[in-house]
Structures are given as C-alpha cells and as structure tokens.
Amino acid sequence: MCDGSRHRFMDPTTANPFLEDVFVDHPANLPGVGRIHHQVFSRVLDSLESLLSDSASHHTSGVGRIFLITAPEAGYGKSHLVARLRDHLGAIATTVVLPFDRSRPVTWPVVLSSVLRQFSGSDRSRPHSVPLIDEVSRFFLSRLVLGALANGTVKERECPEAAARMRSDFASLFARDSPSKILNWVDKRSHDLVRLVDPDFSRKLGMGRSELGFWTHVFVDFNLREENALDRLRGLSNGEARERLLQLLRLTTDYRPVMIVADGLDGFFASESAGMDIADIVNGVRENVSRSVTLVCLNEDVWHSLFETRLPSAWRDRLTTETARLNALPPELAADLVRIRLRRTALSESAANRFIQRLGDDHLWDDAGTSLSPRGVLRQAGALWSTEAANYLREPVAVEEKTVTPPVSIDEPLGLPADEIESFASLQEERPHIAAADPLPPTPPPCRQDPERSAASPVPPASPAAAREPVPETPFPDISPRIRESDLAGIDSIIKDIRGSGKTVMSESPGTPSSESPPLSPVSAPQPQPAQPQPAAATRPTREAAGTTASPVSPPLRPDTREPVTPTFGFPAPFIDSDAPTDTPPAPARRTRPLTRATLEQILTQREKEFLSGPALTLNLERLEGFIRTVGRQHAALGQQEERYPSSRSCCLRWNVRGQSVLTGFESPRNSYFWNHLLQQSLASNRQEKIAAFSHHSEPFDPALFSRFGFSPAVIRAHIDIIEMNDRELAMLYAADLTLREFAATTETEKATQLITLHLDPLWRRMIQPL
Secondary structure, three states: OOOHHHHHHHOOOOOOOOOOOOOOOOHHHHHOOOOOHHHHHHHHHHHHHHHHHHHHHHHOOOOOEEEEEEOOOOOHHHHHHHHHHHHHHHHHOOOEEEEOOOOOOOOOHHHHHHHHHHHHHOOOOOHHHHOOOOHHHHHHHHHHHHEEEEHHOHHHHHOOHHEEEEEEEHHHHHOOOOOHHHHHHHHHHHHHHHHOOHHHHHHHOOHHHHHHHHHHHHHHHHOOOOOOHHHHHHHOHHHHHHHHHHHHHHHHHHHHHHHEEEEEEHHHOOOOOOHHHHHHHHHHHHHOOOOEEEEEEHHHHHHHHHHHHHOHHHHHHHHOOOEEEOOOOHHHHHHHHHHHHHOOOOOHHHHHHHHHHHHHHHHOOOOOOOOOOHHHHHHHHHHHHHHHHHHHOOOOOOOOOOOOOOOEEOOOOOOOOHHHHHOHHHHHHOOOOOOOOOOOOOOOOOOOOHHHHHHOOOOOOOOOOHHOOOOOOOOOOOOEEOOHHHHHHHHHHHHHOOOOOOOOOOOOOOOOOOOOEEEOOOOOOOOOEOOOOOOOOOOOOOOHOOOOOOOOOOOEEEEOOEEEOOOOOOOOHHHOOOOEEEEEOOOOOOOOOOOOOOHHHHOOOOOOOHHHHHOOOOOOOOHHHHHHHHHHHHHHHHHHHOOOOOOOOOOOOEEEOOEEEEEEEOOOOOOHHHHHHHHHHHHOOOOEEEEEEEEEOOEOOOHHHHHHHHOOOOHHHHHHHEEEEEEHHHHHHHHHHHHHHHHHHHOOOOHHHHHHHOOOHHHHHHHOOOO
C-alpha cells in the first residue's frame, strides 16, 4: 500500500463515522439529536421537577413513581434517553443505576452495596464536586442541628455556628478538614440531639429515634474519623439490607430527588424468578421513597418473557401505572441523526445532503410502512458509506467567492434625539456618560481586519454629521463593527465576539463590498443609508435547517406544516393594556420600500414617546421574558437555553458568554421560594454563573430577600445582579416588543429583529456584564 493510501486510510475525517451503532455512554455522544423521543423525555423531566416544587409536602405517606419505558426491539435508544436525562438533570436530581445483570444475584444486599459505591464516586455532571454521600451526610447533620435550634432544645449561644451559615455552607462546615468546631460539637451532643429531635423531622424521614441515632453515628464517624465507617452497612441479611437501603434513599431524597434506573435486563430473558426479584425491589423503592422516579427500560420481548406472565396481577399493575413506548423515527429526525455523524468527516454540506437523500430513497424512509430505529438508520448509513464514501468525499467544499462593487451613494443620516442616546445611561454604571457639550472622545481603535479584505475594500469615510455626534461609552470595549443594511445577516458575529471568540466575521451577500468600518457604538446615531438599498443578505437559516440540535424541552417544528408541536414552555400571550391602545400591534401594512435602520429608528422613537406620554408604566415581567426569549433565539452564539424551575410561571433564559453562564429569571420578587431555589441550584451546579433579575420602581427587586433564607451578603453580591430600569428604558423595551410583533407576520421579520437587536445593544451588554 502506498504512503498516500495509508495516510488516507488513517485519516479520521474519511473513516466510517457509523461503525458505533451501540450507544457508548461518553460525553462526546451526548446529547445527540435532542428531539428524538422528546415526549418521553419531557414526561420524565416534568415528574422529577414536580418533586422539587412539592418537596415540603412529600412525606413517607406518599409514593414514588415508576415509568415503564418499552421499545418494539433493540436499538430504539433507551440507554441514550436515560443518559440524556441524567446529564440534563445535573444537580437537580441524583441518578442511581440498579445493578441488574446476570453476573450477580438480584438481592437487596447487592443493590445496597452498588448504591453506596455510586454515592461514593465523583459526579460527572458536576466536576470538582464532593461525592454525594458526603453531601447527604453533612446535609442530614445540619438539619439535625437546625431542628434543635428551631424548637429551642439547643440555645444559639451554645452552638458553634450560626443557623444561617449552616444552611448555606453545610458541605464545608461539616467536612473533616473544616476549621469549624461544629462536627466535634455534634459528636459530643449526638445523643441529646437525637433524643430531642423534632417529631416532624422524624416523621418525614420515616424513622424512629433508634434509626436516626444509627445514621447520626455513621455520618459523624464517616466525616470525622474514618471512611470505612460505611462498612457497617455491608454483610447484612436480605431484610436488613432492604431497610437500610430504603432509609438511605429517604435521607438522600430529603436532600434532592432521585432517578432510579433499571436497564439492561435482556440477560434475564426467560428466567423464572428474576422478574419477581426485580419487581420486588422496584416496587419496594416506589412504596417507601416518595421523592423518587424509577425508570424500567426494556424491549417488548423481555417484558413478555420476564413480567407479563410471571407476575401476580397486583405487582404487574404497579409496574404498568405509567407506560411510555418509544416510537419509530420520522424521516426528518433520521436525517438529523445521520447529519450529526457526517460532521465528523470531511464531507461538504451539499455532499452530506446528497448522502442523506440517497439513504432515504434507497430505504424508502418516506414510505408509510417503513419503521426507522436509531440503530437501524446508523447501520443503513454505515453500509452506504463503506461502499460509496469515495464518491461523496471527492466533492470539494464550496467556497463562497467575494466580489467587490463600488460604494453606493448615501443619503444624510437620520439623527437621533439626545434623550434616546442617554436612555441606557443608568444601565452603565462603570463609565460616565459623555454629554453633548463635552469634547469629542478619543477615536476608538479600528476593528481587527483581514489584510486582503482591507486592501480590496477601502473603508468609506464617515459623514461629518456622524463624526460630530457624541458617543457614550459602555461597560465593555466596543467590538461591534459598523453594519450596513446588506450585512445584517452577520449580526451573530457581534454576539460571538462578546462571547470571547476573538473574531468578527461578517456574512456577506454577493454583490456587496466586503469591507469593515470603524466600530459602532451601541447607541450612536444611525449610519447613512443607501438611496437605493441593495437586496438584504440571504436569510440566516434556522437551527433545524442548519442541523443544530434544538433544546430537548423546546418544541420541534414540523417541516411539512406551519403548525408547531405544542411547546413545553407556553409563550406568553401578547400584552394588551386597555389604557394604552397604541400597544396593540396594527395589521401589517404593505411597504413600498425595504425596511431600513433609519425607518425603524423613527418607528421606535415615536412609540417610546407614546408609551411615556400614556398611563404610568409598570414592569410586566411576562412580556419582558417573551421579548428577550424571541430575540435570543435568533442568535445561536448565545447558546440560549430555556429552563423551568419549580413554582415559576415563566421560563428562565441561560446565556453562555465569555465562559460565564448568565441565568435570567422573570419571576416577581414576591415569589421568594422561586428565587431561593434558583440560587440554591446555581450554587450546587458549581458553574461560573450569575443570576440576573429586572427591577423597576413599580416592582422593585430587593436582593435582601435572599438573606431571609440564610445566604450571606457576600454570596448574594457574588451571584445576584439586579438590573435597575427607569421609565424611559422600559418604554424602549415595550416599543421594541410592540414593533417586533408587528413585523412578525411580514417577510422582514428577521431583518427587523436584527435592527431591534442593534437598537438595544446596551441592554444586552448590561445583561452579560460580569459581577
């Protein structure tokens, strides 16, 4: 074999990407195509999130839930679905895999030993975190002391630590290497703490004083003296192991809910007793651990062999209370699955589309009688690649040619009122505003430019009017390039640059010069507009069209119809103020000229004045969430995720900027449970993250509300960012929202969204501003 052939054979971009058709639980394989089995994913996720919101009402009198997840045959993605759920839940819920395989008996001692081993290991979803058994044991000890302080059996002056600190820092206070004396104090007072324990605490855990005393001694020894303190939980009889395991799971779920997984049961096929043993353990957990959700995953042939004919009707009825069947893939999801694997290769986009089209034609994907499973699709693709990959690899990757045209004529710019330039001054506290009477600020450094593009496309000089316009500084270095109407398809580059990519890459449409101009201040006056505007750049493709996986909890759109699937998060209804008729978007008018930035600025300015001259403005958080969510969806570089949390009516928006997560909530500050839970989850995630919230004099947000839950001022300052807004800023947002909804039914929706994004650039910079 020649050297060239050997090199090509070893090239990973030409290797068959479909050889792995059995799921391997590795971060590189997740999340995959998030819309696969979306309904089952959402049902399980909703059940676990409901346990978070109802934590106070879940006592031992309740029962857990069991989902029987079945597939017609192997290869439908059961294990992949479980791994996606585990990674998506992260610190929200603990995942426990039951040790059901033929290498060991199906008994309670084996399960207890496996659970202890999993609790003692590191959590992949939370790097640098302590093992779960450490967290659970320290949380239990802190609850024991806090209960004694609450009922007065222990005086605050006697306790070495304040109650507020034990609530927020229990994981470090009760650690072996902690400088605090609380652990030694609990060791000496453990007998009294258990004897005088709050009856409600004991009843919630389903344990008497003897059981609480046993776990207190185990956890004190484990954290204070030796790790082999857990050895007393090994070598138990079947009945003893059952009781200790159920107690341990109740202690764990007092800290956070548990998702228990029973998968890989194929080895027990045709067993006479395994089905009874498995059902005994699964039903025992369901009946005794109320904050648990158990997933029993199997193929239909295993269900018939192990359970259907071998279980008594009462046990079978408990297993089948909630069933979820994995269905075949529709052709569009099969195409997405293949497209994700093809991205590992050197195939061009057009060659990948031809490859997928060939697969669909050869195997009749669109035929009503065709049943597609993920593994089956991958094997079809693997067979085609092994025989005809060379034909598709020969096609070169298309490179867009850049043409240079003479500069077009421009009109005089439309000036902005001075009050609008100052509209977001209060959002930029780090830098003083530059008044109109002040001297001109120094010229900012030019954007980084490609030398070839700069030489080919000289920058046209700015007009005198634009040069004289005073420019306010922003909390961030100005890195956004001056944008023409025809370059609006590249607005994502601004967001990418903010995220720290270090590059400003503009999408260019054929027939326009590929030049870059000096930076544009976020609130400077609009730039001169062409007298005869060129056609806008090609519409930016949607996430589905580009092959980007949508959030697992976001609704997939059917490509063959305009009707979306019912969303998990309900989009808020348009806000209608009976006292402000101008807030109702008029029917879209027929436009004789293309939309320009100057035209849109005029519309926004007029509507801002109407809002300010109307009834007193109030903060409508639901409306604000809908507007920001709509804009954020247009910019994939932000990585926007829409997340729900207990007791909230709206979703939170998570953006990833410069390695920092920005989690914005839209709940009223009166919903103290929501904000307390949000901060707790953020701290548990170990992310570099801040929580942003909006405040207005009509509904002020006082960060002191977190102090009532025991959070120290230092923790609050390090994680909570309150964005104060005045009437003018609120009017700008409402005007932008109203205008965006007016253009929603027109062909210029995307262009209007991008122009509005530019108009509100200081807001986005304020939202992502580091603490």
